[in-house]
Amino acid sequence: xxxxxxxxxxxxxxxxxxxxxxxxxxxxxxxxxxxxxxxxxxxxxxxxxxxxxxxxxxxxxxxxxxxxxxxxxxxxxxxxxxxxxxxxxxxxxxxxxxxxxxxxxxxxxxxxxxxxxxxxxxxxxxxxxxxxxxxxxxxxxxxxxxxxxxxxxxxxxxxxxxxxxxxxxxxxxxxxxxxxxxxxxxxxxxxxxxxxxxxxxxxxxxxxxxxxxxxxxxxxxxxxxxxxxxxxxxxxxxxxxxxxxxxxxxxxxxxxxxxxxxxxxxxxxxxxxxxxxxxxxxxxxxxxxxxxxxxxxxxxxxxxxxxxxxxxxxxxxxxxxxxxxxxxxxxxxxxxxxxxxxxxxxxxxxxxxxxxxxxxxxxxxxxxxxxxxxxxxxxxxxxxxxxxxxxxxxxxxxxxxxxxxxxxxxxxxxxxxxxxxxxxxxxxxxxxxxxxxxxxxxxxxxxxxxxxxxxxxxxxxxxxxxxxxxxxxxxxxxxxxxxxxxxxxxxxxxxxxxxxxxxxxxxxxxxxxxxxxxxxxxxxxxxxxxxxxxxxxxxxxxxxxxxxxxxxxxxxxxxxxxxxxxxxxxxxxxxxxxxxxxxxxxxxxxxxx
Amino acid sequence: xxxxxxxxxxxxxxxxxxxxxxxxxxxxxxxxxxxxxxxxxxxxxxxxxxxxxxxxxxxxxxxxxxxxxxxxxxxxxxxxxxxxxxxxxxxxxxxxxxxxxxxxxxxxxxxxxxxxxxxxxxxxxxxxxxxxxxxxxxxxxxxxxxxxxxxxxxxxxxxxxxxxxxxxxxxxxxxxxxxxxxxxxxxxxxxxxxxxxxxxxxxxxxxxxxxxxxxxxxxxxxxxxxxxxxxxxxxxxxxxxxxxxxxxxxxxxxxxxxxxxxxxxxxxxxx
Numbered sequence: 001x002x003x004x005x006x007x008x009x010x011x012x013x014x015x016x017x018x019x020x021x022x023x024x025x026x027x028x029x030x031x032x033x034x035x036x037x038x039x040x041x042x043x044x045x046x047x048x049x050x051x052x053x054x055x056x057x058x059x060x061x062x063x064x065x066x067x068x069x070x071x072x073x074x075x076x077x078x079x080x081x082x083x084x085x086x087x088x089x090x091x092x093x094x095x096x097x098x099x100x101x102x103x104x105x106x107x108x109x110x111x112x113x114x115x116x117x118x119x120x121x122x123x124x125x126x127x128x129x130x131x132x133x134x135x136x137x138x139x140x141x142x143x144x145x146x147x148x149x150x151x152x153x154x155x156x157x158x159x160x161x162x163x164x165x166x167x168x169x170x171x172x173x174x175x176x177x178x179x180x181x182x183x184x185x186x187x188x189x190x191x192x193x194x195x196x197x198x199x200x201x202x203x204x205x206x207x208x209x210x211x212x213x214x215x216x217x218x219x220x221x222x223x224x225x226x227x228x229x230x231x232x233x234x235x236x237x238x239x240x241x242x243x244x245x246x247x248x249x250x251x252x253x254x255x256x257x258x259x260x261x262x263x264x265x266x267x268x269x270x271x272x273x274x275x276x277x278x279x280x281x282x283x284x285x286x287x288x289x290x291x292x293x294x295x296x297x298x299x300x301x302x303x304x305x306x307x308x309x310x311x312x313x314x315x316x317x318x319x320x321x322x323x324x325x326x327x328x329x330x331x332x333x334x335x336x337x338x339x340x341x342x343x344x345x346x347x348x349x350x351x352x353x354x355x356x357x358x359x360x361x362x363x364x365x366x367x368x369x370x371x372x373x374x375x376x377x378x379x380x381x382x383x384x385x386x387x388x389x390x391x392x393x394x395x396x397x398x399x400x401x402x403x404x405x406x407x408x409x410x411x412x413x414x415x416x417x418x419x420x421x422x423x424x425x426x427x428x429x430x431x432x433x434x435x436x437x438x439x440x441x442x443x444x445x446x447x448x449x450x451x452x453x454x455x456x457x458x459x460x461x462x463x464x465x466x467x468x469x470x471x472x473x474x475x476x477x478x479x480x481x482x483x484x485x486x487x488x489x490x491x492x493x494x495x496x497x498x499x500x501x502x503x504x505x506x507x508x509x510x511x512x513x514x515x516x517x518x519x520x521x522x523x524x525x526x527x528x529x530x531x532x533x534x535x536x537x538x539x540x541x542x543x544x545x546x547x548x549x550x551x552x553x554x555x556x557x558x559x560x561x562x563x564x565x566x567x568x569x570x571x572x573x574x575x576x577x578x579x580x581x582x583x584x585x586x587x588x589x590x591x592x593x
Numbered sequence: 594x595x596x597x598x599x600x601x602x603x604x605x606x607x608x609x610x611x612x613x614x615x616x617x618x619x620x621x622x623x624x625x626x627x628x629x630x631x632x633x634x635x636x637x638x639x640x641x642x643x644x645x646x647x648x649x650x651x652x653x654x655x656x657x658x659x660x661x662x663x664x665x666x667x668x669x670x671x672x673x674x675x676x677x678x679x680x681x682x683x684x685x686x687x688x689x690x691x692x693x694x695x696x697x698x699x700x701x702x703x704x705x706x707x708x709x710x711x712x713x714x715x716x717x718x719x720x721x722x723x724x725x726x727x728x729x730x731x732x733x734x735x736x737x738x739x740x741x742x743x744x745x746x747x748x749x750x751x752x753x754x755x756x757x758x759x760x761x762x763x764x765x766x767x768x769x770x771x772x773x774x775x776x777x778x779x780x781x782x783x784x785x786x787x788x789x790x791x792x793x794x795x796x797x798x799x800x801x802x803x804x805x806x807x808x809x810x811x812x813x814x815x816x817x818x819x820x821x822x823x824x825x826x827x828x829x830x831x832x833x834x835x836x837x838x839x840x841x842x843x844x845x846x847x848x849x850x851x852x853x854x855x856x857x858x859x860x861x862x863x864x
Contacts, residue, residue: 064757065741138782147727147764148735149783234740236758237766244761245768255771259663259742366648445673446658530658533627541658551659554634554772 019490023404026396030464031418033457037425037433038276044436045270051263057270063236063252065260070267072274074236078246079275081239082156082228083221090161090221091214093333094168096326100334101169102176103198104327113338115577120341121166122573124518126549127566129227131344132159134351134559137231146243151233154242159227162340164217171216175209176202195323208289215286216424219279223426225250225521226550249275250428254521257435272432276425283421345570352567355560361568365532370558372565374534378448378542381535382527383516385452386459387509393456394463395498395505401464402471403493423461430458431525439526446528446541454526455519459512466511470504471497503587507580514576517569520546545569628839631658632665632678633744634772635698635791636825639858640678643846646854653838662744666690669828675839677828680744680791692826695846697861699792699814700749700821701801703777705784708732712803713787715753715820721787722755725765728787737776737788738767745773748823749789789821793859814861825860 011017049057052070060071101113136158137150146152179202187197203210233245234255247255253268260268365371397415405412434454444450474497482492498505528541529551535542543551545565552562630640637659644655658674665677669690683692702718704710710731718736720726727734738758739746749755758767768786770776776788781798792809795801801809804821813819827843829835835843845851852862 134778134782141783141785147785148766148768149737149779149786151768152764233766233768234770235766235768236760238762240762241764243764245764245766255740255769256742258771259661259740261663366645366654369645528658530656533654533656541656553778554775558774559778 016489020400020404023396023400026393027400027405027415029393030397030415030422030460033460034418034421034425036437037429037457038280040437040441041269041273041276041429041433045266045273047263048266048270052267057267058274063247063256063267065256065264068263070264072249072252072271074238075247075249075252075271076274078232078239079222079248079250079278082153082160082232082248083218085153085157086160086164086221087214087218089157090164091168091217093161093337094165094213094217095172095210096330096333097165097337098169098172098176099198099203100330101173103194103202104330105334111581113334115581116338116341117166117169118577118580119345119574120162120337121170122514122518122577123341123344124520124546124549124566124569124573125163125224125227126520126546127344127348127569128159128163129230130549130553130562130566131347132156132227132231133553135347140243144242148233148243148245150243151231151235151245152241152243153239153246155231156228159231160221160224162337163224163227164220165337167220168213168217171213172206172210175206175213178209179205193323195327199323199326212286212289215282215289219282219424219426222275222278222282223250223428225254225426225428229254230553250426250521253428253432254524257525269432269436272429276429279424279426279429280421283417283424286420286424287417348563348566348570351560352563352565355564356567360561360564365534370532370561372545372548372568374531374542375545375548375565377534378527379517379544381448381538381542382452382455382523382544383513385448385538386455386516387512389453389456390460390463390512391505391509394460394508395467397460397464398467398471399493399498401468403489403497419461419464422457423465427458427519427522428525430454431522434522434526445539446526446530448527448535448538448540448542451523451527451544452538454522455516458519458522459515462511462515463505463508466504466508467501470501470507473504474500503583506583510576510579510583514573517544517572517576518546519544520550523547524550545572626652626838627654627656628675628836628842629656629658629673630676630678631660631668631674632828633662633680633825634659634774635680635745635794636678636695638791638794639696639825639855639860640846642854642858643851644842646851647842647845651841653842655842661740661742662747663742666828669830672830675835676843679826679828681747681823681826683826683828687828689831690828691831692828693847694863695825695827696852696855697814697822697863698825699809699819699861700745700752700789700823701792701795701809702787702789702804702821703780703795703799703801704733704787705780705782706798706800707784708800710802712806715805718787718804719753719755722753722758722767725759725763727765732785733787735765735783735786736767737779737783737786738769739773739776739789740769740771743771744823745789745791749821752821752823795859811856811859811861822861824863 048070057071059073060069061073062069062071101110105113132155137155140155141150183201183205184197187201192201228248229251232248232251234247234251235245237244237246239246249271252271256264257268359371361372363371363373365373401412401415434450438444438450438453439446478496478500479492482496487495523544524547529543529547530541531543531548531551546569549562549565549569552558552565637657640657644657648655662679662681665679666687668674669677679692680698683690702713708731710728710733713728717728721728722736722738760766770779773790773794776790777794777799780786780788803809804819807813807819809819814822856862
């Protein structure tokens with residue numbers, strides 16, 4: 001080897017290059033994860049498609065383990081109907097709420113109301129399920145006197161629309177806020193009233209953002225599992241009435257997995273795969289909408305004809321009162337949303353607090369007397385494992401995306417696409433994947449290992465996005481100053497940039513903890529529901545709080561304990577929400593100094 | 594930078610605290626021997642009682658994973674537990690396992706406490722589950738069933754000769770719930786539904802109705818006049834041996850001493 005090549009190889013294997021390669025690898029992990037999930041679920045569902053036949057599986061309307069016929073047409077129809085109803089109701093409520101929040105909310109209330117929306121997003125789906133099952137269903141029976149216990153489309157739609165509301169509200173809010181101020185000022189200058197400016201100018205201007213919000217809402221509605229499973233009734237009906245017990249793609253999996261024979265298991269995985277395909281299609285739609293949104297706004301780039309002007313003038317005058325009516329509606333709806341949140345929280349607290357005792361929370365747990373002590377330990381263990389795995393991956397990926405990648409390169413776009421895809425996959429799919437890949441495939445059994453790794457995949461997108469966001473907020477001048485002082489890229493990143501972005505990372509950790517605490521569907525499939533003993537290690541099966549609520553519920557004997565556990569969950573969620581605000585507040589204060 | 598340091602330091606403190614607590618909590622649980630039992634949600638309540646009794650006198654932890662009969666049997670076949678629980682007789686499909694009857698259990702038909710109805714006929718119940726025909730002269734218009742893998746459902750369907758639950762687009766389509774407790778909680782609030790649960794899980798939150806004039810009681814189950822009954826079966830590996838700890842617990846639950854616990858809980862002893 002000549003000296004030249006030696007120097008070249010040394011240069012090639014320099015610290016900087018190795019680090020770069022590592023960051024690229026970390027960033028590419030999301031792509032790998034998405035492909036593994038899709039590929040493995042496809043692989044595991046091939047037997048079903050082969051044995052049953054693809055068309056028979058999709059369009060067959062009977063699901064029976066007895067006769068080994070599996071068709072998911074009923075579930076597809078069920079999911080479709082439920083999603084349409086929930087998005088119509090939830091979407092309308094959410095858009096009105098967002099408009100109110102941005103344009104009509106009194107300044108002092110704004111922060112509080114944003115907290116309310118965040119809290120609504122943070123309530124675990126199992127708690128929504130509990131609320132729907134124990135409060136909403138009996139209420140509906142009292143009002144409508146159906147022939148059954150209140151299961152079915154109406155109850156599900158109501159619960160689900162509240163569940164997807166925060167997603168749609170917060171994204172709509174962002175896009176409304178992104179509409180340039182001069183649109184509003186221009187409208188006022190042309191003689192519009194405030195209400196007219198809001199409804200006829202600003203709302204259409206935020207159209208593409210609202211459409212992406214709705215698409216995300218659809219994704220959330222399709223993937224929702226535990227809450228739906230509890231109130232949908234799981235009967236073999238079609239949802240063409242408000243109270244027909246029917247089944248959705250997600251509830252079918254939870255309902256039938258436990259006792260499935262190998263052929264039924266494969267059919268259930270295929271069920272999950274079909275669900276995944278729907279989600280992937282939605283993601284592509286989302287991408288298309290986003291692209292469309294970049295090229296300016298169609299509403300405003302439309303050329304006006306002269307006759308148009310006259311008509312518009314008239315219609316503006318005419319719609320004045322309609323806009324005022326909408327203004328009132330938005331007030332009513334947003335008050336209603338706040339009321340619903342308050343009601344759910346108070347309902348759970350009132351039912352739960354009387355049954356919370358020190359003994360129930362921390363006492364020694366055994367077969368005679370189950371306490372929450374094991375759940376404290378197992379939830380903490382899950383949080384630790386998932387964070388240890390996902391934090392380096394996520395922060396590394398974010399560093400690559402923000403510090404190394406060329407802005408707008410195809411590779412970055414692809415990675416972003418896959419991170420978004422990963423974020424859109426419903427937790428039941430993660431659960432199925434964790435089940436077939438870790439629990440069965442890698443022989444881990446129901447264990448905290450399998451659950452922690454699955455959770456790491458679930459929280460990865462949150463960490464990447466949040467970290468990337470705060471990295472991009474670090475001013476370039478700091479990097480330049482660091483380079484000018486002779487620091488290398490790696491040193492700059494770790495000594496200068498990362499400490500600046502620490503708020504984002506801490507926020508992402510808190511958000512991830514929230515996600516983990518909320519998770520139930522994925523954990524039931526990977527960690528199992530053993531709840532009696534404190535786990536001795538990561539090889540044990542142990543229920544987290546959310547899973548415990550589900551278990552107490554299905555035990556039937558322990559509804560009070562379910563409420564008590566749910567109220568602890570809610571306390572966690574409230575604390576985590578406050579922590580996020582606290583971190584932001586600390587950061588902002590520091591910025592001012 | 595100072596503030597960053599502060600935040601980092603506090604984050605670190607929290608992390609150490611959490612890990613410390615975790616370590617302490619994990620450490621204090623001494624390494625007891627443990628055995629795992631898994632299967633039917635109908636058998637779980639009595640198994641929990643037996644385990645609680647046994648743990649009083651023996652230094653052992655018994656983990657009970659509640660799922661359903663088929664999973665319990667599958668876990669035995671795959672070696673995932675020490676023994677399984679099933680609430681139905683084993684069939685020829687369940688290969689490589691053998692079963693021992695722990696006790697007998699009735700399946701009680703239950704309605705809301707506010708319902709006037711006290712007796713139903715077999716034909717009416719069958720018609721309700723299969724065709725959605727409301728039970729005559731009563732407020733009962735809908736049926737609640739269990740999921741397809743449930744041992745209780747299998748026994749119920751077989752004994753009642755129910756072929757297939759109603760499907761379609763009416764609100765009388767049978768709702769399927771994944772656990773004994775779920776059925777009970779639903780019935781406890783719904784005044785228009787009937788469901789079925791294990792007799793041993795029956796309590797005063799719901800009301801049991803008699804079938805064709807025969808009440809669901811221990812005597813009627815023992816002398817076979819009450820038709821809805823099925824065995825609780827302990828499932829073992831056909832050619833395997835139990836660990837010493839598991840053997841000890843197995844011997845206990847099959848003992849006369851355990852049978853008093855079983856009968857005390859409302860199940861029917863077969864010894």
